[in-house]
Amino acid sequence: MNENPVIDSGAAKILALAEETQFAPNGIVSRILLRTANSRVVLFGFSEGQELTEHTSTQHVTLQILSGECELFLAGRPQVVKAGDLIYMPPNLPHAVRAITPLSLLLTFSKPETTAAADLNPNL
Numbered sequence: 001m002n003e004n005p006v007i008d009s010g011a012a013k014i015l016a017l018a019e020e021t022q023f024a025p026n027g028i029v030s031r032i033l034l035r036t037a038n039s040r041v042v043l044f045g046f047s048e049g050q051e052l053t054e055h056t057s058t059q060h061v062t063l064q065i066l067s068g069e070c071e072l073f074l075a076g077r078p079q080v081v082k083a084g085d086l087i088y089m090p091p092n093l094p095h096a097v098r099a100i101t102p103l104s105l106l107l108t109f110s111k112p113e114t115t116a117a118a119d120l121n122p123n124l
Contacts, residue, residue, distance in 0.1 A: 007034040007041075007120040021045045028052070035107075038075040040109040043107055046070070046099035052095040063087040068103035072096075 006020065022029040023045040031072065032045045034041040046068075054073065063072075064122065068084040073096040074089065080085060088094055091112055096104075 003032055005032045005035045007036060009036050011032040017043065017106065021066065023047055023102060023113045027051070038111045042107045042109070044103075044105050044107065046097070046103040046105075046121060048102050048105075049101055051060070052096060054094050056092050056094050057089070057109065058091050059111055061110075062108045063089065064108075066104040066106055068101040069100065070103050070105075071098045072098055073098075100120035 006015065020031065020033070020043055024047065025031065026047055026048070026049075027094055028050050029045045031043045032040065033043050054076075063086070064079050065083050065085045065087075067083050069080055071078050072081045072087065073094075074087075097103075
């Protein structure tokens with residue numbers, strides 16, 4: 001995901017997410033829509049049956065299901081989520097995704113706030 005973001009953070013822009021979502025046969029396509037100093041917005045298109053195995057993020061994550069449905073594992077607990085659902089995941093929560101149908105989702109990563117002490121002393 002080292003591509004240039006679709007949105008220039010210095011200018012307003014409106015995107016039609018359904019039109020921006022790309023799918024690959026038997027694959028997953030990710031596109032960075034926006035990157036700032038403290039956040040990143042990524043659009044994913046999953047073909048049916050594709051999955052991201054369990055992993056974590058050091059950032060706060062919101063996950064919005066735009067179309068389709070998937071099995072979402074949060075700390076090992078499976079649940080089915082579908083279009084219109086919004087999920088929040090705190091930093092370091094183990095999670096995985098398996099597309100039940102073709103799936104489009106929007107992830108927003110936000111860096112955790114730092115404490116004043118940590119800002120003053122980088123060794124903390």
